[in-house]
């Protein structure tokens with residue numbers, strides 16, 4: 544989006560210094576012109592680590608943030624920094640509710656990593672708090688802001704593949720679960736709300752929801768019914784494979800969202816094995832290739848020659864997390880409190896679906912991290 548005026552710059556505070564926080568900061572610091580953007584810009588003005596201020600300083604140095612950026616040894620100090628406009632919450636799922644509440648109560652706008660919270664009740668309170676305090680809040684489902692996602696939603700909305708009756712989406716990453724994750728890693732640790740569904744299944748659900756819910760006119764969007772099956776990791780009880788069948792009104796379209804830590808969406812390690820998502824309409828289908836969090840290729844496969852077969856690859860000039868950051872900046876600039884790419888209501892409906900899947904399969908996280916009480920010690 545190119546304009547002639549000065550870019551609207553937002554000042555970020557990074558809450559936590561783990562893996563994704565580093566990836567996000569690297570993307571934030573890329574020159575927006577490299578992705579054809581000149582209406583918004585980003586600055587990293589502070590980071591906080593719950594371990595120590597030294598760790599936060601090392602993080603800022605490692606990712607070449609400006610020397611003026613402040614390093615804090617607690618999240619509480621970060622949310623008090625008057626130079627911070629928006630906080631990026633990059634802790635494990637278990638901590639999102641408490642950390643986002645902390646930031647909102649500190650009068651900061653928030654971009655919170657996926658999955659939004661451990662349950663829908665927590666997500667609803669975050670939204671109520673943002674509303675009450677007139678603050679911006681967004682779940683960081685970055686994939687929704689990729690040009691490829693916007694393009695495919697618009698293509699499906701135009702009706703060119705006809706009426707969509709089914710979407711199948713899989714994000715499964717084959718791991719040697721025992722040796723790679725043991726019992727403590729956040730992917731399998733129940734105390735950190737680990738498991739395939741909240742971590743990876745959210746992307747399969749994202750592709751189903753984009754085409755069977757999001758692109759419908761708001762008055763026609765209705766929560767789906769849910770049937771599901773889950774297999775649990777014997778060492779911790781977290782879900783290692785989860786399959787979900789959704790039935791969406793008004794057409795009773797089927798959404799099939801699968802995820803696993805044991806098998807791969809791309810068994811050959813490349814993206815040639817087949818599409819990771821298929822959006823199936825009465826006139827043709829869209830096939831999406833690559834990991835569903837960061838797809839780079841799609842095919843339009845027509846039923847007849849009314850549509851052209853297209854095979855499109857879109858390179859990403861970086862990881863691609865800057866597009867969700869640009870969305871935050873534009874929302875702040877325009878006074879919007881939520882993003883139309885993923886509204887509060889849609890985040891909550893998706894959390895409701897995951898709650899129902901957990902209920903059907905008797906998967907409960909420890910009481911402390913399912914709690915809606917705020918504040919609680921230990922976060």
Ligand SMILES: NC(=O)C1=CN([C@@H]2O[C@H](COP(=O)(O)OP(=O)(O)OC[C@H]3O[C@@H](n4cnc5c(N)ncnc54)[C@H](OP(=O)(O)O)[C@@H]3O)[C@@H](O)[C@H]2O)C=CC1
Nearest residue numbers: 559560561562563564592593594633634635636656657658
């Ligand atoms: N959008 C995407 O593509 C991705 C998103 N994610 C999401 O980001 C979040 C973090 O994932 P990731 O960066 O891989 O995780 P890491 O384990 O690498 O980092 C999490 C950070 O959270 C902080 N933290 C605070 N309390 C705890 C605790 N009790 N246990 C562990 N960490 C704690 C720590 O930072 P500190 O010591 O500085 O406080 C830690 O480094 C998750 O919600 C995940 O779903 C993850 C990967 C990719």
Ligand SMILES: O=C1OC[C@@H](O)[C@H](O)[C@H]1O
Nearest residue numbers: 563657716730742743836
């Ligand atoms: O969001 C994510 O995307 C990439 C995965 O490797 C990671 O586990 C997950 O959190």
